[in-house]
Amino acid sequence: MKRQDSVSPVRVGVIGLGAIGQSLLKALTAHPEMQVTAVCDVNAALAETTARTLSASAWTDHQSLLAAADLDLVYVAVPPQYHHAITLDVIASGRHVLCEKPLALTLSEAQDMHRAAQAAGIVHALNLPLHMDPGIETFRRLVREVGPLRRAELTLVFPQWPRPWQHNPWIGGRAQGGPVREVGPHMLHVILTTLGKVTRVWAHAEYPAHDPAACETAALGTFELEGGSLVVVSCLTNVPRPEQVSLTVYGSNGTAGLVNWASPVLAWDQGPLEAVAVGEPRVPAGERLVHALVSRVRGEPGDLVDFSMGVRIQAVLEAWERSSAVGSWVDVPST
Known part of the structure; x- marks a missing residue:
């Protein structure tokens, strides 16, 4: 054009x-x-x-x-x-x-x-929306600093699903919605651009027995990265806990993480995770x-x-859904 x-x-x-x-x-x-x-x-x-x-x-x-x-x-x-x-x-x-x-x-x-x-x-x-967020960029720097990756953990907890502000009924349906499909792309984008390619997936999802059209209420799974490191995934909804969207990366020398979606934290050796200041102002x-x-x-x-990242994310989501259906590891299709 x-x-x-x-x-x-x-x-x-x-x-x-x-x-x-x-x-x-x-x-x-x-x-x-x-x-x-x-x-x-x-x-x-x-x-x-x-x-x-x-x-x-x-x-x-x-x-x-x-x-x-x-x-x-x-x-x-x-x-x-x-x-x-x-x-x-x-x-x-x-x-x-x-x-x-x-x-x-x-x-x-x-x-x-x-x-x-x-x-x-x-x-x-x-x-x-997490793209180019200063908190995410700070997290990427911390991941490099804590040394070679040992393991990572992605945790998604929602006290209510759909969330109160989500008035679209499809978000609570199995065909299009659910927390993994709705929130997962945000964190998958961070994982793919920070930790590398996901090569295969194991997943297990739990659904309401009384409503076959409803989305998952809980899920457990694992992303295997190129090189063999694992990202352990835990998702739970409708529990009396505050919302939690966090990613923790265990390195050989320390631990880097994201809490509340995009706030970076860091721990050295056996010390506690502590907030890390983001150097530049956050633009909405x-x-x-x-x-x-x-x-x-x-x-x-x-x-x-661009859409190339959308394709990469979709490949992981599709492998996740297939793995949950068949009960075994599923390779992520090459894109």
């Missing part, structure tokens, strides 16, 4: 106006070089109300939006089962695309999307993402997570 005029705003369409779409919408509208010109949701009243506040056009059908609206970039914020079809339509229309995570429901779908985006020569990005994740999108759409440098 041709380089954008540096004076005119980047025109954005948003497809999907649920909790996540609405959240990033604030960052999109706050950027002085972006203009949300069209919004789309199957809920006509929600689309109209949102559009009115933005002086944008409202749509209930994404294909009609793509055919009629003047857009440079489209944000796909619909439930995961619709990512594949809608994103391919966006790519076919020649627009740049930002997609929610996980990239798709299956590895083959994710690979389709990546291939199509590459062939079209468009900017393609995945919304992973949405602001970082939107700034990078504007730069890339204008043909300038911008650090984004």
Whole structure:
């Protein structure tokens, strides 16, 4: 696609106006070089109300939006089962695309999307808010400092699932949702970019006996990394404990970790884990993402997570689900 005029705003369409779409919408509208010109949701009243506040056009059908609206970039914020079809339509229309995570429901779908985006020569990005977070960057430095990896532990605990702010029923369903599929991509991104490739997976998931459509309530598993080191995974929901999303890395000389998603901690020898100061100020994740999108759409440098990472994450998730189904180790497909 041709380089954008540096004076005119980047025109954005948003497809999907649920909790996540609405959240990033604030960052999109706050950027002085972006203009949300069209919004789309199957809920006509929600689309109209949102559009009115933005002086944008409202749509209930994404294909009609793509055919009629003047857009440079489209944000796909619909439930995961619709990512594949809608994103391919966006790519076919020649627009740049930002997609929610996980990239798709299956590895083959994710690979389709990546291939199509590459062939079209468009900017393609995945919304992973931990990307370029100063706490994560500090954690990566600490992992290098504590010496060769012995083992890592990923812990996910949620007192309620879906969480109170998640009003989308699919998040609690087995077909699309669940904590591993919903939260897992964030931490998998950190693991893959910090500890290396996951080569095989063992997993066991527990589901409610009375509701075959419900997502997992608990899970245990292991990621084996290239080189043989292990990441032990524990997930538990609906327990009387505060939310916990943490990653602990045991090195030969010390221990590095993340608590509360992105706060780095460190321990030397047998000492306690202690908070580590993050050297630079934290810019809100949405602001970082939107700034990078504007730069890339204008043909300038911008650090984004592209669909290739979405494919890598999807390969691990698919191996996890297959392992849980068959009860044995499963190799992660090569991507």
